Amino acid sequence: MYNNYIIYGASIAIGSSLLQLFFPWWIVVFPCFALGVLKQKQNFLPIFLTGFISIGLLWGVYAAMIQIYTGSELSHRVAEMFQLPSNDFIGIISALIGGFTGGLSALCGALINWASKDLKPVERSSSSSE
Amino acid sequence: MRSSIAGIISAFTFFCIVALDSKINNIPPLGRFLDPFQGFWQNEVKNEKLPEFIKLPKMISDGVIYYDSLLIPHIYSENEHDLYYLQGYVTARHRLWQMDFQAMAAAGRLSEVFGNITVKYDRGMRRQGLQYGAEKFIKSIKNDKKMMSVLNAYTNGVNAYIEQLSYADYPVEYKFFNYKPEKWTPLKTALIFKFIQYSLSGPDYDFENTNSLQHLGKKNFDLLFPEILPFQEPIANNDSIWDNLEVIEVQAPQNINLLSGLRKHAVEKEDPDNGSNNWAVSGSKTKSGNPILCNDPHLSLTMPSIWFSNQLTHPEANVMGMSIPGIPCIVVGFNENIAWGVTSARRDDRDWYKILFQDKSRTHYLIDNYWSKADLRIEEIKIRDKEPLLDTVRYTRWGPIVYDQSFGNSDQKEGYALRWTAHDASRELRSLFLINNAKDYKEFDKGLSYFSGPALNFAFISKDSTIAMNIQGKFPNRWKNQGKFVLDGTRLDTKWQGFIPNEHNIRVINPEIGYVSSANEHPANNNYPYYHYGQYFEYYRNRRIHQLLDSAEDLSIEELSSMMNDNYSLFAEENLSFMLEHLKTADLTESQRSVFSSLQGWDYFYSPENSTSIYFEEWAKAVSEIIWDEFHNHPSKEYAIPTRANTFYLLQHKPNLIFIDELETAKKESIDDVITEAFMAACQKVEEWNTKNPTLDLTWANYKNTMVQHLGRLPGFNVEHLQNGGYKGIVNATKEKHGPSFRMLVEMTPDGPSAYQVIPGGQSGNAGSPYYDNMVPKFEKGELFKVDFFKKEDYLKTPPEQLLKSERIEKENV
Numbered sequence: 031m032y033n034n035y036i037i038y039g040a041s042i043a044i045g046s047s048l049l050q051l052f053f054p055w056w057i058v059v060f061p062c063f064a065l066g067v068l069k070q071k072q073n074f075l076p077i078f079l080t081g082f083i084s085i086g087l088l089w090g091v092y093a094a095m096i097q098i099y100t101g102s103e104l105s106h107r108v109a110e111m112f113q114l115p116s117n118d119f120i121g122i123i124s125a126l127i128g129g130f131t132g133g134l135s136a137l138c139g140a141l142i143n144w145a146s147k148d149l150k151p152v153e154r155s156s157s158s159s160e
Numbered sequence: 161m162r163s164s165i166a167g168i169i170s171a172f173t174f175f176c177i178v179a180l181d182s183k184i185n186n187i188p189p190l191g192r193f194l195d196p197f198q199g200f201w202q203n204e205v206k207n208e209k210l211p212e213f214i215k216l217p218k219m220i221s222d223g224v225i226y227y228d229s230l231l232i233p234h235i236y237s238e239n240e241h242d243l244y245y246l247q248g249y250v251t252a253r254h255r256l257w258q259m260d261f262q263a264m265a266a267a268g269r270l271s272e273v274f275g276n277i278t279v280k281y282d283r284g285m286r287r288q289g290l291q292y293g294a295e296k297f298i299k300s301i302k303n304d305k306k307m308m309s310v311l312n313a314y315t316n317g318v319n320a321y322i323e324q325l326s327y328a329d330y331p332v333e334y335k336f337f338n339y340k341p342e343k344w345t346p347l348k349t350a351l352i353f354k355f356i357q358y359s360l361s362g363p364d365y366d367f368e369n370t371n372s373l374q375h376l377g378k379k380n381f382d383l384l385f386p387e388i389l390p391f392q393e394p395i396a397n398n399d400s401i402w403d404n405l406e407v408i409e410v411q412a413p414q415n416i417n418l419l420s421g422l423r424k425h426a427v428e429k430e431d432p433d434n435g436s437n438n439w440a441v442s443g444s445k446t447k448s449g450n451p452i453l454c455n456d457p458h459l460s461l462t463m464p465s466i467w468f469s470n471q472l473t474h475p476e477a478n479v480m481g482m483s484i485p486g487i488p489c490i491v492v493g494f495n496e497n498i499a500w501g502v503t504s505a506r507r508d509d510r511d512w513y514k515i516l517f518q519d520k521s522r523t524h525y526l527i528d529n530y531w532s533k534a535d536l537r538i539e540e541i542k543i544r545d546k547e548p549l550l551d552t553v554r555y556t557r558w559g560p561i562v563y564d565q566s567f568g569n570s571d572q573k574e575g576y577a578l579r580w581t582a583h584d585a586s587r588e589l590r591s592l593f594l595i596n597n598a599k600d601y602k603e604f605d606k607g608l609s610y611f612s613g614p615a616l617n618f619a620f621i622s623k624d625s626t627i628a629m630n631i632q633g634k635f636p637n638r639w640k641n642q643g644k645f646v647l648d649g650t651r652l653d654t655k656w657q658g659f660i661p662n663e664h665n666i667r668v669i670n671p672e673i674g675y676v677s678s679a680n681e682h683p684a685n686n687n688y689p690y691y692h693y694g695q696y697f698e699y700y701r702n703r704r705i706h707q708l709l710d711s712a713e714d715l716s717i718e719e720l721s722s723m724m725n726d727n728y729s730l731f732a733e734e735n736l737s738f739m740l741e742h743l744k745t746a747d748l749t750e751s752q753r754s755v756f757s758s759l760q761g762w763d764y765f766y767s768p769e770n771s772t773s774i775y776f777e778e779w780a781k782a783v784s785e786i787i788w789d790e791f792h793n794h795p796s797k798e799y800a801i802p803t804r805a806n807t808f809y810l811l812q813h814k815p816n817l818i819f820i821d822e823l824e825t826a827k828k829e830s831i832d833d834v835i836t837e838a839f840m841a842a843c844q845k846v847e848e849w850n851t852k853n854p855t856l857d858l859t860w861a862n863y864k865n866t867m868v869q870h871l872g873r874l875p876g877f878n879v880e881h882l883q884n885g886g887y888k889g890i891v892n893a894t895k896e897k898h899g900p901s902f903r904m905l906v907e908m909t910p911d912g913p914s915a916y917q918v919i920p921g922g923q924s925g926n927a928g929s930p931y932y933d934n935m936v937p938k939f940e941k942g943e944l945f946k947v948d949f950f951k952k953e954d955y956l957k958t959p960p961e962q963l964l965k966s967e968r969i970e971k972e973n974v
Contacts, residue, residue, distance in 0.1 A: 047197070054327065055195035056177050092196040100204040104332065104928030108200060110876030124194040124201070127180065131191060134173040141166035 035076055038065055039084035042132070047088055058085050058128065059135040066139020074140055081136025086129025093121040183338040193335050198328040200335050203928040210965040215972035218245060218316050223969040224955050225250065228948050229962060231923035231931040234471040234480075236955035237969075241313045243474045244488045246969065248317025248344070251468055251485050255925040256321065257331035258464045259486035260341055261871060263348035266290045266355035268541065273337050275544040284427030286539040287553050287567060289560040290358060293582045294350035300585035301346070307590050311346045314488035318344035332927060333872050344486075352486040353589070357582045359459070360614035363432040364510045365695055367576075368800040370421030370645040372791070375799065384802045387693065389809050393703050394682040395617060395629060396666045405664055407689040412639035413653035419514050421646040422576055423797045426568030431898050432696050433888055434459055436503035437724070438619040439677035439705055440627040442670070447714045451621035452907045455492060455501025456724050456900035458893045461868040463877060463932070465921030466901045467491075472596070473952060479596040480915065480949055482902055485925075489592040492904065494913040494949075497599045498622040499906040503678045505615035505631050506694040509582070511642075511656075513558040513649030515575040522564060522575070525556055526650045532557065558649055559583050577649055579656065581634050586612035601626045601669070608632045609662045617678035621908050629676035631666040631683045634659050638691045660690050677705045679891075699805040700730045700889040708891075717907060721916060724903045725892045725942025727885040732764040732776055735808045739779065742835040752843050766892075768861035768885040768940075777887065778842035780804065783811075786834050786841075804889070860885055866894050868920050868936075870927075877927045882920070884940045892942065905944060912951070916944035 045061040062081040069077060097105055097117070105117040114120065180191030193199045208231060221238035223246050228234065233250045237243040251259065264270055268285035270278035285291075301307050322341050334341060373381045388394075436457040443449040459466055471480035472490065481493010492501055518524040524531040534554035541549040554561040556577045562568075564575035587610040594607025600622055608618060608630055615633025620626070636643070636656040647654045666683050668676050679701035683692055707730070708723055709715075740759060748756060758772045766773040784807050785792055791799040802810075815831060829837075849863060856862045861883045870877035886892030886899070893899055902919040920939045924931035938945060959966035 050195070050197040054181075055191050055198060056181060059173075059177065089194075089196050093201055096196060096201045096204050100206040100928070101930075102204060103930065103932070104200060104204045104926075107874075107876035107927050111874055113875075120194070124196060124199075127190055127194055131177060131180065134169075134176060138166070138170045138173045141169050145162040145166035147162075 035080050038069070039080045039087075042081065042084040042136075043088045046085060046132075047092075055128075056131070058132055062132045062135035063139040066136040066141070067143050069140060069143070074137060074144075077140045078133045078137045082129040082133030085132025086125045089128030090121060090125030093124045097121060188336045189338050192338070198326075200332045200928075202328040203332040203335075203926055205926065205929050208924060208929055208931060208964075210967060212965070213968045213970070215970050216245075216249065216320050217972045218320065219969060219971040222971065224959075225965075225967040225969065226950060226955070226959060227964040227967065229964055230469070230935070230945060230947070231964060232469045232471070232947060234473065234948065234950050234955075236473045236950075236952070238474065240474055240476075241309065243472050244310050244313035245317040245320070247470065247472060247483070247488060248314035248319075249321045250317075250470065251483070252318040252321035252344070254923060255464055255468055255485035256318075256341055257333040258871060258925050259318075259344075259348075259352070261333070262355055263351045263486060266294070266351035266358070267348075268539070271541055271543040271549075273339050273544060276546065279541060279543060279549060281427065282541050283539075283549075283551055283567060284562075285358075286541070286551065287560060287562040288358070288427075288578060289553070289555075289580070289583055290351060290354040292537070292555075292560065293354045293580075293584075294347055296583065296585045297350040297353060297588075298347055300587060301350075301589060304587065304590060307587070307593065308346075310488050310593060311349060311589065314349070315344050315346055331925065333874070336874065337872065349486055349488070349589075352484065354582050356484065357614040359430045360434055360504045360506075360616075361509050361580075361582070361695075363429040363434070363695060364508060364512075365800050366510070366512045366643065366646055367421040367423075367425065368798050370419070371423070371797055372800040373418065373645060374420060383810070384806065385800060386806060388682055388685065388697075389699065389805060391703075391809075392682055392685075392697075392699060393706055394684050395631065395676075395678045395702075396668050396684040396688070401668075402684075402688055405689055407664070408637060408658065408661065410637050410639045410657045412642070413651070416648065416654070419646050419648060421512070421514075422563055422569060424568075425798065426563065431460055433893070433895065433898055434504060435506065435680035435698065435893070437677070437679045437701055437705065437891060437893070438501040438503050438617065439675055439709065440501075440619040440621045440629070441675045441709065441715055441720065442621075442627045443625050445674045445709070445712060445715055446907075447716045448907065448909070450907050450909050451625055451627055452715070452717070452720055452905065453494075453499045453501055453619055453621045454720055454724055454903075454905050455503075455619065456893075456903040457492070457502065457504075458899055459901040460898050461866070461901065461920055463868050463870045463879060463921055463927070464925030465919045465923075467919055469902075469917060469919070469923060469947070471950065473950065473955065475952060477597050478949075478952060480913075480947075482904065482917075482919075487592075488589070489596050491592060492902075493596075494906045494908075494915060495596065495598070496623075496912045496951075497908075498601075498604055498620065499908055499913055499915075500595060500604065500621075501619045501904065502616040503619075504680055505617050505633055505683065506680050506697060507615045507633060507635055507683070508643050508693050508695055509613060509615060509633065509636065510578060510580045511636075511647055513556075513577045513579060513647045513654070515556060515558075515561055515564075515577050515649045517564075517573045517575060520565075520572050522554060522573075525554075525575070527557065528650075528652050534561070556649070558655075576646070581613045581636070584612065584634070586610075586634070588612065600624060601628055604628075605630065605667070617683075619676055619678065621906070623908050623910065623912075627670060627676055629666075629668040629678060631678075633665070635665070635690070635692070636660075638693070640691050641693070642691070644693055664690065673710065675709045677702065677709065679705055696803070698889070699803075701891050701893065704728060704730045704891050717905065717916070721903075721905050721944050722942060723891065724900070724905070725886070727766040727890055727892050729764050729766055729773070729776075729887070729890050731780070731804065731808075731889050732762070732773075735780070735812070736762070736764070736776065738808075738812050739783070739835055739839075742832045743839055744832055744836045747836060752840070755843055766860055766885045766887050766890055768883050769859050770885070771858045771860065771863075773860045773885075773887075774846055774858065774863045775842055778845050779839050780808075782838035782841040782845075783807070783835060786838055864894075864896060866899065867897055868933075869897055874927075879921065879933045879936055882936065882940050884942075900939075903939070903944060913949055915947050915949060917947055918944045
């Protein structure tokens with residue numbers, strides 16, 4: 031049953047990475063949010079985790095790739111600036127912040143979907159257009 | 161119910177995203193900053209991201225850039241326009257944030273980025289009128305078509321680079337402080353010129369001198385602050401050269417009263433040790449028979465490096481050396497025929513005039529019994545996340561009133577106006593341009609005549625075996641002591657009565673001793689007919705250089721380059737035995753005794769691994785502090801503090817100097833008491849350091865702990881713990897945060913220049929680049945890199961293999 035989530039997660043990650051080439055970082059909100067809205071079953075935790083893991087992995091893996099490829103001079107400096115013991119923490123924090131944003135956005139989508147079902151049919155049609 | 165939960169969570173999410181996209185206090189916008197697609201991660205580079213081929217608008221013809229293994233760009237173009245256009249483009253590529261930041265600092269605009277904490281700094285810069293001076297600079301350059309075209313080409317080059325940037329490409333500092341690069345303008349170049357003058361002549365002592373004079377009386381003041389000590393060896397030591405001058409005399413006005421000065425500067429001054437060494441040795445003293453020039457300018461050590469090395473070649477000219485990001489041309493360097501290097505001349509070009517206002521509204525000020533109207537200049541200081549601050553600066557006939565009731569001075573009717581040569585229209589860019597293209601001393605000297613400020617000592621060598629030293633600047637022709645103290649701004653006869661004619665400025669050409677040198681010492685002794693007061697002249701580095709060069713023969717490149725890293729303290733040689741004699745050894749403990757004996761056997765070198773120099777340095781420091789403690793520690797008033805040179809001169813030569821115990825010290829002290837007390841204090845200080853740093857060896861380099869600090873004070877972006885010797889007053893003048901900002905050696909061979917250089921940092925301004933600090937290890941060891949100087953023909957052939965990159969630039973057809 032988790033296959034679906036993997037597919038969703040992968041498509042969010044791919045969609046986000048394409049969007050991120052052209053838009054600022056907060057663009058990741060949209061694919062995650064869309065997942066939450068479109069997903070019919072209301073399991074908040076898996077939806078949050080899908081957003082969280084897909085963006086977290088995307089950011090974390092990309093950051094790690096940059097670190098490995100370049101020798102990560104700058105992330106050492108940034109780690110020192112934030113008074114962190116090692117530059118790996120910077121990669122982890124980046125991943126967490128990306129994941130947090132993705133997870134929350136997906137959750138919001140799901141919540142709005144969920145809230146719309148609680149409303150009366152007349153209002154329902156109006157709210158789904160939001 | 162459901163919708164309100166959804167609403168709350170959505171609002172929370174929205175809030176989080178906005179927060180992650182905003183700079184909060186000292187924390188960058190985390191989401192934006194840490195995003196691997198566009199945030200700081202994109203500034204991590206393995207090697208510099210250099211394209212092989214670019215197209216640029218506004219190029220007239222094609223160009224080539226050779227990047228060598230140090231990331232020094234060697235730029236070739238078919239014409240002058242493209243050359244400066246490309247220089248602007250390439251400088252921006254590596255140093256955009258730095259040049260933008262420095263222009264903002266000079267204009268007093270840092271608060272736009274940093275908010276409240278820099279408001280005082282900004283007000284200080286605005287009130288000292290750097291922008292006012294820069295505007296005059298631009299006004300005068302508009303009459304100089306040639307220079308205007310150079311400046312415009314450079315500006316367009318910088319902007320061509322800025323225009324193609326997306327957020328991901330911004331230098332990392334923009335991402336951290338969360339703002340955007342601003343378009344370059346000619347005014348910004350002018351501002352950087354003014355900023356350099358500010359950093360070299362900014363630390364004036366007029367107020368401190370005035371306060372000390374009032375406190376001490378003339379006799380004691382002259383004793384503590386003599387203009388020159390008898391053992392000094394000035395730059396121009398040959399008396400006869402002044403004989404034929406038709407000196408323009410100035411008359412000191414009558415009945416000048418001593419005025420009180422400002423109690424304390426409201427703005428922090430630049431480091432008074434901003435200075436340099438340079439020397440030029442003629443072929444008669446070198447092994448190869450070619451003249452050799454050495455230069456290292458001492459400035460606050462900052463990252464990105466202050467200097468940017470580059471070569472500029474087009475069919476008619478070929479020049480290489482150090483440029484300052486934001487200024488077209490080469491500032492210090494060499495071409496196929498000549499080489500030149502600079503040191504600060506430290507002559508006083510800033511005077512303070514005390515202003516009397518008519519009333520509290522401060523609209524009119526008294527001048528020769530007449531109330532004159534001040535011009536108002538309203539400075540709007542924009543502050544990040546705050547309302548802008550409006551600051552009215554009053555301009556008098558003397559210059560801007562820096563200190564008045566609204567800034568740093570409590571009296572409602574008084575003010576202090578600044579008369580400064582940096583406020584006069586000047587043509588330094590033309591001067592640099594002419595020097596860059598000069599073929600011999602005559603052309604060089606002519607080019608220099610346009611150089612007003614900051615006053616510099618230019619050492620010169622040429623292919624035709626000329627060596628020379630020019631002390632160049634626009635120097636007010638003063639009567640004796642004019643400008644040493646606060647001047648009376650209520651009478652017109654205290655004004656500057658013109659300037660020393662340029663042809664009367666000091667020059668030393670091909671002296672018999674076979675070399676010229678300068679290290680911020682006095683320009684000449686008292687036989688030079690013009691009054692030449694300076695803020696703070698050096699006594700030791702210059703004489704050490706003389707010591708090394710006087711007897712030298714067959715000097716090799718290695719010997720001369722290691723001279724720049726010479727750690728010998730002449731001050732120690734001249735004073736250590738005196739200090740040891742006066743030390744009361746009976747009072748010493750066991751460990752102090754061992755310090756004593758190590759000092760007895762010390763060779764006076766401040767070597768990095770040595771520890772004796774630590775005790776000596778702290779000891780000498782403590783002696784000065786104990787003797788002048790009431791000057792050091794006054795809570796609300798700043799006094800001039802006698803130099804170390806004079807303090808020890810007085811101690812040694814006027815041993816009965818009553819001063820040591822006359823000034824407010826309760827206990828009657830003898831020299832022995834002071835020296836012993838200082839020794840104990842020094843030992844204790846070193847002891848404390850040992851306890852604080854249990855893991856570090858007690859070596860001079862560890863103790864001094866030199867660091868190169870990031871301009872924006874970002875902690876991880878510094879280069880720290882440099883293992884280097886030397887100190888203030890030593891040829892290798894590397895202090896804690898200040899020292900040689902580059903070292904350069906040029907040999908002028910018959911085939912052209914052969915050059916070596918190093919900077920304490922690197923060519924790239926990007927902290928993620930390996931070229932950000934790759935030259936530091938060699939700098940620490942006092943070694944230099946040999947750099948390539950390409951000739952025109954080299955650019956037309958296939959690029960040499962050892963290059964990092966060869967980049968072609970083509971005109972973009974729009």
